[in-house]
Amino acid sequence: MAHVTLEPTGEEFSVGEDEDILTAALHNGINLQYGCRHGNCSSCKHWLLDGDVDDSAGSVYAIPRNEREDGAILLCCAYAKSDLVIEIDQHDGVEKLPPMTPPSPRRARVLDQRTLTPNLVELRVALDHPLSFRAGQYAEFTLDTGERRSYSLASPPSSGHELTFCVKRVQNGVFTTVLDRIEPGSLLHLEAPFGTMFLRETGRPVIAVGIGSGIAPLLSILTDAAEQNIDVPIRFYYGARTAGDLVYLDELAELSRRLRDFQFIPCLSQGSPDTLPPNGRVGRVTRALAGDIRDASLYDAYLCGAPEMCDAVGRLLEAKGLPEARIHADKFYPAIETAQLPA
Numbered sequence: 548m549a550h551v552t553l554e555p556t557g558e559e560f561s562v563g564e565d566e567d568i569l570t571a572a573l574h575n576g577i578n579l580q581y582g583c584r585h586g587n588c589s590s591c592k593h594w595l596l597d598g599d600v601d602d603s604a605g606s607v608y609a610i611p612r613n614e615r616e617d618g619a620i621l622l623c624c625a626y627a628k629s630d631l632v633i634e635i636d637q638h639d640g641v642e643k644l645p646p647m648t649p650p651s652p653r654r655a656r657v658l659d660q661r662t663l664t665p666n667l668v669e670l671r672v673a674l675d676h677p678l679s680f681r682a683g684q685y686a687e688f689t690l691d692t693g694e695r696r697s698y699s700l701a702s703p704p705s706s707g708h709e710l711t712f713c714v715k716r717v718q719n720g721v722f723t724t725v726l727d728r729i730e731p732g733s734l735l736h737l738e739a740p741f742g743t744m745f746l747r748e749t750g751r752p753v754i755a756v757g758i759g760s761g762i763a764p765l766l767s768i769l770t771d772a773a774e775q776n777i778d779v780p781i782r783f784y785y786g787a788r789t790a791g792d793l794v795y796l797d798e799l800a801e802l803s804r805r806l807r808d809f810q811f812i813p814c815l816s817q818g819s820p821d822t823l824p825p826n827g828r829v830g831r832v833t834r835a836l837a838g839d840i841r842d843a844s845l846y847d848a849y850l851c852g853a854p855e856m857c858d859a860v861g862r863l864l865e866a867k868g869l870p871e872a873r874i875h876a877d878k879f880y881p882a883i884e885t886a887q888l889p890a
């Protein structure tokens with residue numbers, strides 16, 4: 548075991564040689580900013596002040612070479628080779644997170660799978676014991692091969708015993724293959740909760756943007772907001788190709804009855820004006836936002852789904868005045884693109 552000290556907080560914890568530093572910190576109840584946990588998003592970039600790590604499992608794109616030379620490491624891909632002192636990045640605007648439930652393993656019995664569209668599947672599981680989490684967080688399925696795949700919880704925290712996931716089918720995908728072989732009663736293993744995307748109760752109106760399976764964490768957040776009587780205006784832009792690719796329309800209609808000020812704006816990149824659902828737009832979510840939002844500084848934003856979409860919407864909202872620190876994104880990086888760092 549190695550001993551890790553975080554500066555300037557002085558928090559301390561131990562890490563085993565087979566455990567990455569981020570996971571050890573989370574298991575010890577230490578809250579840090581992080582995202583994908585696969586070395587792709589660089590949200591868990593902090594600075595090694597003393598000691599040695601093996602960080603060869605991170606993406607080449609995650610840290611610029613000059614920052615690596617100055618000691619930047621991704622905690623999710625760094626393994627302690629000695630006792631460590633790590634400076635936590637606390638640049639202006641980095642928020643202090645509230646207490647979060649440390650992740651722990653669960654056995655998940657498959658209840659059923661439902662085809663939502665040719666590309667999206669809803670998976671429901673029952674846990675061996677209930678999970679406490681914040682709406683918007685995700686679970687990691689651990690497969691027999693040792694591989695991990697992250698899926699956001701689409702169900703709200705009020706149903707901590709039965710979890711729902713919205714999974715995109717990917718050709719030859721490892722988890723997609725798992726979906727093809729499981730049936731009601733099959734046993735899966737997961738660890739949860741992970742992630743720092745949850746609704747901040749600032750009282751500001753919310754822009755929520757998702758595409759495809761990116762609806763999952765937003766559905767959990769919206770359902771929880773309705774259950775908690777959270778009373779802020781919410782605009783939900785949901786991107787899909789055609790009207791047939793829109794999912795959870797009944798649930799969203801129900802939410803618009805329960806939430807006092809909720810607008811659902813479906814954006815169809817391959818839609819035509821005559822096939823649009825109510826309030827729908829032709830074009831990508833970025834086009835609808837560009838036209839609708841004049842001053843984004845009034846809002847908090849929550850973006851979920853493909854990293855390219857999250858980045859494009861984030862840039863657009865920043866250009867319209869929304870500070871980066873109020874843009875919360877859950878970028879669905881594929882686990883498999885993690886590359887080895889060059890020597």
Ligand SMILES: Cc1cc2nc3c(=O)[nH]c(=O)nc-3n(C[C@H](O)[C@H](O)[C@H](O)COP(=O)(O)OP(=O)(O)OC[C@H]3O[C@@H](n4cnc5c(N)ncnc54)[C@H](O)[C@@H]3O)c2cc1C
Binds near residue numbers: 583
């Ligand atoms: C924090 C977080 C939350 C996530 N939440 C969800 C969620 O709620 N629902 C969900 O469906 N996914 C989610 N993902 C993505 C998910 O973890 C998997 O990466 C993805 O589903 C592919 O897994 P797979 O095993 O089927 O394919 P893999 O075996 O990982 O990939 C097979 C091949 O397909 C490519 N590929 C992977 N994903 C895509 C894609 N989206 N489009 C096109 N090609 C792809 C890979 O690069 C690879 O070449 C999330 C990811 C993160 C980091």
